[in-house]
Amino acid sequence: MRTRIKICGITRLEDACCAASLGADALGFVFYSPSPRNISAEQAAGIVAQLPAFVTSTALFVDAERTEIDKVLTLTGIDLLQFHGDEDPVFCESFNRPYIKALRVRNDTDIAAEMARYPSARGILLDAYVPGQPGGTGMTFDWQRIPAELQQRIVLAGGLQPDNVATAIAQVRPLAVDVSGGVEATKGIKDSEKIRRFINEVNRVNSN
Numbered sequence: 001m002r003t004r005i006k007i008c009g010i011t012r013l014e015d016a017c018c019a020a021s022l023g024a025d026a027l028g029f030v031f032y033s034p035s036p037r038n039i040s041a042e043q044a045a046g047i048v049a050q051l052p053a054f055v056t057s058t059a060l061f062v063d064a065e066r067t068e069i070d071k072v073l074t075l076t077g078i079d080l081l082q083f084h085g086d087e088d089p090v091f092c093e094s095f096n097r098p099y100i101k102a103l104r105v106r107n108d109t110d111i112a113a114e115m116a117r118y119p120s121a122r123g124i125l126l127d128a129y130v131p132g133q134p135g136g137t138g139m140t141f142d143w144q145r146i147p148a149e150l151q152q153r154i155v156l157a158g159g160l161q162p163d164n165v166a167t168a169i170a171q172v173r174p175l176a177v178d179v180s181g182g183v184e185a186t187k188g189i190k191d192s193e194k195i196r197r198f199i200n201e202v203n204r205v206n207s208n
């Protein structure tokens with residue numbers, strides 16, 4: 001199965017349109033106020049409304065209040081939820097919307113055991129662990145720690161960029177790759193040339 005592509009941290013319509021036109025399967029919107037990629041529900045709604053069909057919109061939260069998530073869902077009609085905090089499975093499931101759960105991988109993380117806690121997740125995003133930073137760190141982790149039998153549930157994230165994504169896919173064979181900082185000009189602003197190179201690299205390894 002081909003590895004899908006998710007471009008995360010979208011804050012501008014032009015970046016969303018660029019990523020979609022170049023072949024991104026999914027776009028991510030960060031609803032987490034400390035992040036430089038934070039976006040309001042109103043702004044995200046304006047972008048989501050203009051996305052072409054078959055591009056999945058994803059709303060990312062870090063231990064958000066239920067009311068905030070409900071507001072984003074109501075205003076944007078977003079397709080998929082992505083939880084980056086300590087949300088438990090019951091909470092993740094309670095929005096009646098498909099979700100993916102992010103796990104941050106430490107040296108001693110039992111990846112299979114952590115993934116098994118979220119059987120209803122449509123995918124598990126594995127990201128680097130950096131103390132005090134719930135995501136978007138630009139750091140990689142040791143991909144060899146990913147159990148081979150779980151590959152097709154995994155959204156691989158953390159420090160991916162055009163120069164390493166082909167190696168990552170060849171090694172992990174994940175359901176999808178997720179990139180934010182690796183395709184940015186500055187935080188929150190995407191670089192169209194980096195997006196193009198990233199997607200070309202994924203397509204190249206997918207066709208092998």
Ligand SMILES: O=C(O)c1ccccc1NCC(=O)[C@H](O)[C@H](O)COP(=O)(O)O
Binds near residue numbers: 032035037084
């Ligand atoms: O992007 C952020 O600022 C962010 C803040 C808090 C939680 C998650 C966040 N981003 C998640 C992502 O953009 C990606 O899913 C992932 O962390 C990879 O980011 P990067 O290493 O920059 O490619």
